[in-house]
Amino acid sequence: MAFEASRRDWSELYAFFRLLADGYVWAGGANGAPNEEKKLNVAMVQREEHDGTRRYIIEGEDIHMVGEGRDERFPREDFATVAMLVGDMLKQHGGEEELTSPDGVEEFLDAVAIYNLEAKTDDRTDFYVAFWSVDAPLVGFRSYSRLGGMIPLLDGGRAANIKFEQTGVRFPNPTVNKINWLESPNEVLDRMLMIERMGGVLKYNDVADKVFRSNLLMIDLHFPRIAAEMLRTMYYEGITRVSELTERIKEINPLKIKTELITKHRFYEFKVKQFLFTLAMGMRPAKLYNGTDSAVEGFIYTDAEGRTMCYHKADRQTFEDFLYHHTRLEKGPLEKDKYGYLERENNLYYFKLNLKVGFVKRSK
Secondary structure (H helix, E strand, O other): OOOEEEHHHHHHHHHHHHHHHHOEEEEEOOOOOEEEEEEEEEEEEEEEEOOEEEEEEEEOOEEEEEEOOEEEEEEHHHHHHHHHHHHHHHHHOOOOOEEEOOOOHHHHHHHOOOOOOOOOOOOOOOEEEEEOOOOOOOEEEEEEEOOOOOOOOEEOHHHHEEEEEEEOOOOOHHHHHHHHHOOOOOHHHHHHHHHHHOOOEEEEEEEOOHHHHHHHHHHOOOHHHHHHHHHHHHHHHOOOEHHHHHHHHHHHOOOOOOHHHHHOOOHHHHHHHHHHHHHHOOOOOOOOOOOOOOOEEEEEEEOOOOOEEEEEHHHHHHHHHHHHHHEEEEOOOHHHHOOOOEEEEOOEEEEEEEOEEEEOOOOO
16 A cells, blocks of 8 residues: 655654664764764654553664554564665655655555654654664754755744834835835845835834744844844845855844954854854744753754764754754745735834745755
């Protein structure tokens, strides 16, 4: 029998099977490639289903599955075979979002008690891993995969909007309507340029959502202004990579800080990396963040070749460097995220831009 599922679901399942089949995972390097000098042995992977917890324990050449009244063993080579089938399917059908299961995969999933391809958790983890020993503390991971299309690091919808006050001149209603009705392939930028041509100025004002504002202030009391300038620069100059945007922000220096703080202390890089790391650890726009660690402690990352590697908060510098060089700002849908037009509020007009952070399509 066969069934369809999303690339995201299949890629999460691929990483899960790969961990059990290999019995180890390489530490990830800052360049997005495995660090083959650092191998972490996997003792067990724990996964949540709609009807309870499953523990898949590596015992020699067998996988010992325990959970919800089941206690069974399966050959590890079967997990390797299914991982290969799923990996080949993901590589061969790169343009398709919904993929049909390869022959034999559905029967194997039933045998090993996997009924939900996407793990059923409330803490945003995809699975937990015990390294070296089944008695070791469980480590919560999210799965990110280039085989399945990288999910955004920050996709906060309208809660992630940043407001710019329109100053300079006061536009009459017909002019506001003309700006908002402008349609083009780059309509947000074109509307911003039209505002400027007519004498208007877009000046950073605030973060639209009060919870997200407070979350960003936890990074730094001036970080919302840094984020706003990065967004503005993305539109005006076409720079999307976070690392390149940060270099440009160093030149613009929106906070007007001293050169020594920028060059010697690397202030802007430090703050941007801190922001990315906080996102990776689970900070979200619409949920209050107080600095407390979440259940997510790292990523299991699958590259385009199907190699899995681990990024963990214990090696924070490598993790931050990876995020810094492999992320970019993206443009969310205008209608869904409600940004990119002049909006009246308390007799003033504001123009919102949406802060969305995704992963670059490929490494340079």
